[in-house]
Amino acid sequence: MKRLIAATLFAAPLLGASLPALAAPVNLVTNGGFESTTVSSGTWVIVNSAAGWTVGPQGLEIRNNVAGSALSGSNFAELDTTTNSWISQIINTVLGTTYTLTFNYAARPDNQGANSNGLNWSIGNLSGTVGQDTNTAWQTFTTTFIGTGNGMTLRFGSIGRSDGYGTSLDDISITAAGGASTGAAAIPEPESVALLMAGLGAMGLVLRRRKAGQGKA
Template structure:
């Protein structure tokens, strides 16, 4: 039992510093193969569903009009028109807190009127429209929000709301994670569990 307690204590730093698990499927948009220096407009994409138009697909870019925030790919939501994409989460703990994070960039060389993106959690808009004037390259900024799970399916949506001109803002590195204090709580629970077993067997 002493060995179990020692092992649990030694695991605390690992649990406390472990990278949080991203619950978003294909949050970096790397699941679709796109050659370097090109882009693709596809009708289906892993993890995501197109739920609003008039855009007719997902425009995935690889080093076109700017580089990705992470990896090679990123998505522009104004394909051949404004587009809304959604991902559903069916296994979240009701009332539990999660951290939603994503990277946004205005399209290089395009004005703020075309670069708008809105983000929604369970139908509620989380912030004013993300937009800006594009510079000479992608200028990624990361935004994070605390969101709370409802019972059943939870909806995450991103909507392009600029001009319907096929020139819109870009999105990358989308994640939904349990806040880090949850990892610390899990570690403490593990130690307590070992201690409780020891008490019962004493």
């Protein structure tokens, strides 16, 4: 019985942790809204690190209600800090699963023209450019890609003239496609599945042993 309790305790947190994924699609991008950095309203900072992101040597500019305003939350980002820069992070994917990448971009109100603006984006081998215009309204870009089963690099870089005035970026997300409309589970991390299966297997093993023990008694 002690072993059964131990096995249950082992499995329960894993079951609990996986259940919320059934209700809503999980954003696999960490800090996709740039809210993890504290920035006073009306000010901006250039940082060399930010939660979830690898930051290029030219830094990451995070603004709070200056030269535009966030699409959501308080903060948004710009990658032409003092010169063109980039950010990236590794997204763990499941082989064959379709994912949706979404992000939002806008020219700053005091932009220096279309030739100064723009972002390139990439996820794995898929890439493109946006924002080589002077549209100061937030625009949403969405695409889908197929998971390779490995970590895939999500990257954004500033393009256009390198002059300290670049395209704003906010609300970056990657979700397993279909998760929102069908209520199907977002795909758990492979490690979580393995642990969960190990936990359930341990429970089953204990139960079988108990049943076998009862038969002998």
